[in-house]
Amino acid sequence: MFQKLFGQGKRLRYLCQDETxxxxxxxxxxxxTAFGVKPVAPVLWKRDNFWLYGxxxxxxxxxxxxxxxxxxxxxxxxxxxxxxxxxxxxxALIQIDQAGAHLTNKLRWPENLIPxxxxxxxxxxxPIVSSLGIY
Numbered sequence: 008m009f010q011k012l013f014g015q016g017k018r019l020r021y022l023c024q025d026e027t028x029x030x031x032x033x034x035x036x037x038x039x040t041a042f043g044v045k046p047v048a049p050v051l052w053k054r055d056n057f058w059l060y061g062x063x064x065x066x067x068x069x070x071x072x073x074x075x076x077x078x079x080x081x082x083x084x085x086x087x088x089x090x091x092x093x094x095x096x097x098x099a100l101i102q103i104d105q106a107g108a109h110l111t112n113k114l115r116w117p118e119n120l121i122p123x124x125x126x127x128x129x130x131x132x133x134p135i136v137s138s139l140g141i142y
Contacts, residue, residue, distance in 0.1 A: 020099040022062040023134045026078055030056020060086040062101065065134045083108045084115065091117030102133060 031054065038046035060083070061072035071093050075082035090101075100121050103109045109122070116122060125132045 018097045020064055020097050022064050022099045023102045024062045025104065025133055026058050026060040028056050028058050030054060062090060078108055080108050080111050080113050087117060087120055091119050094119055104130065104133065
């Protein structure tokens with residue numbers, strides 16, 4: 008039946024997608040003050056980080072990831088476009104969470120990617136997250 012719907016030579020794949028921020032965040036140290044005096048210090052929340060977007064195919068272990076500067080619609084669009092090219096003729100169901108960058112009307116999904124949203128507040132349902140042992 009799949010052959011009739013999508014054509015000869017195409018595979019149907021199931022992918023799970025997620026992203027994470029990696030990098031450094033400065034932390035404040037302790038201040039010495041007189042007893043009863045509240046310490047006051049400037050805080051510089053300078054961050055040096057990047058976002059890693061990725062997909063994994065649980066059945067085969069195949070994966071694809073790329074680095075981006077932000078978690079937003081523009082970067083996610085670039086990621087799904089690159090993923091669509093990587094998949095070639097294959098069709099993929101891609102499980103995504105309900106992040107704002109994933110559900111906006113500004114996204115243009117490539118023809119070979121079919122988004123499937125997991126329920127809200129349930130990251131344990133995503134194999135890309137649970138395989139890391141976070142949950």
